[in-house]
Amino acid sequence: MASRTPHPVLDTRSLNRATLARQLLLNRAEMSAADAVEHLLGLQAQNVKPPYFQLHARLAGFRPAELAGLMESREAVRIVTMRSTIHTHTAHDALTLRPLVQPARDREVTYFRKGLTGVDLDALAEHARAFVEAEPRTMAEIREELLTRWPDADPQSLSVAARCRLPLVQVTPRGVWGRSGQVRLTTLRKWVGDGDGRDEGAAASVDEAVLRYLGAFGPASVKDMQTWAGLTRLREAFERLRPRLAVFQDENGVELFDLPEAPRPDADVPAPPRFLPEFDNLLLSHADRARVIAPELKGRTWSGNQAHCTLLLDGFLAGLWKADGAALTVELFSPVSARQEEEIVAEGEALLAAMAEDAEPTAGARVRFGSIRG
Known part of the structure; x- marks a missing residue:
């Protein structure tokens, strides 16, 4: 959305350096893997190895065993969140970010409604929950179990409905560096428990998510965050937060928001080479990707x-x-x-x-x- 009020202009190189600084890609951070995963609001993880390469590019002295240990101790999990894709999150973030994007997952199910005629989605979710909480299951096993209850439904639509309606995590050894394992699923609550006392359905506030997104990906527009989250109608949250935010515009006049104290290095600050894996969120989390x-x-x-x-x-x-x-x-x-x-x-x-x-x-x-x- 074009800005109607003059704001300081951030050119493409300035946006690039600011985003790289937030993404820990200008200088490798002296930060634990758990803290980095939290700061970055998760790591895109369709495949097993990319999260490890993402942290190598960002952290000083990172070794794969550190993230593998978080996966095995269940302090980090693989779960569908933003943009309906698998992400590696801390357990705490999984418990709050998945509910935040649940409306988008519910809308996703509507695209498959023709294959779900006669299916009570609440009953489906509870049936699938009981099945995967008895023991982790493959998606094929989940699909076959649901077909016994709704034999006339489309098998793929049943799979999509289960994946979208339930916060399903991929259990280890899947996702552990140096090991292999078939994708087997159970619910987030069954896998990580509720050690922090947070209810599985308690979403992070939209305002909190906006501030954290800007800390990891800013400066950014409303449309940028909507692209990252796979959500719509976030303008109201940005407007509510406007008095607390710094406001800029890009070279096309698009309004950009940022945390006032966040790093915005000079455009000529050196940026060393970095090898990023496929699906790195740096390349996927803005509507306008010209900054990279x-x-x-x-x-x-x-x-x-x-x-x-x-x-x-x-x-x-x-x-x-x-x-x-x-x-x-x-x-x-x-x-x-x-x-x-x-x-x-x-x-x-x-x-x-x-x-x-x-x-x-x-x-x-x-x-x-x-x-x-x-």
């Missing part, structure tokens, strides 16, 4: 329905990468200087060493430049 992705590179992080891992150089999307054992291949979108190439190689070698599954630096690790496709 130049317009001419829009769509370059995908091939068909496959998302690629991405390389940031000087804070912006500059290429793709793929790791294969002890080798990492980098595909650059345009030529770089000799110094930048050296920095990319050093960062890539550090990634290979830190993420070695045997917890030891990988012998003969190497970074090469070429195509990751074909």
Whole structure:
């Protein structure tokens, strides 16, 4: 929405540096994995390994065992939240953020209403709850169980309804670095309990969510946060908070909100190379992604329905990468200087060493430049 009142203008590089600072990507933070997951409001986690790579890019001295330990102790969980995608959250955030986005999950079910004719959704939720709380189940098992109760319903629609109506978590060993396991599901409350006394259905306040989003992704517009959360009608919350917020505009006149004391580094602050995994929230959590992705590179992080891992150089999307054992291949979108190439190689070698599954630096690790496709 275009601003009607003149506000200080933040150009694209200024927005880039501010967002990188919030995302812990200008300098690796001396922060625990649990604190980072909380600060970032979760990590996009359709696949198992991306959350680990996201933390490597952001935290000093991070080792995969730290996040794996949080998963095994149930202090972190994998659950559907924002944008109807799997995220890794702290248990506390899962208990509050999932209810916040529940209206969007309820709307999602309506898209499958033709396949749910005659199905009482409340009864479905309770039936599925009892089934998965008896022991963790696969989605195929959940679907088959629901079909015994509603044999005329569409199987996929039943699966969607169960996933949307219930806060289902993927139980370990799924999501644990270096281990594998089929996706098995139970309810969030069954998995983590209620040690903080918070009710599973108690959502974080919208105002609290706005402030936390700005702390991790700001400066941002109302539409940006709606894109991140998969929610609509957040303008009222921003207006309610306006007296507490700093207000800017981008080069197109779009109004941006921010926390007054949040870091907004100079546009010329150096931004080191960073290797990000597929589905990193940095690239997915704004309606206008020009602060990280130049317009001419829009769509370059995908091939068909496959998302690629991405390389940031000087804070912006500059290429793709793929790791294969002890080798990492980098595909650059345009030529770089000799110094930048050296920095990319050093960062890539550090990634290979830190993420070695045997917890030891990988012998003969190497970074090469070429195509990751074909």
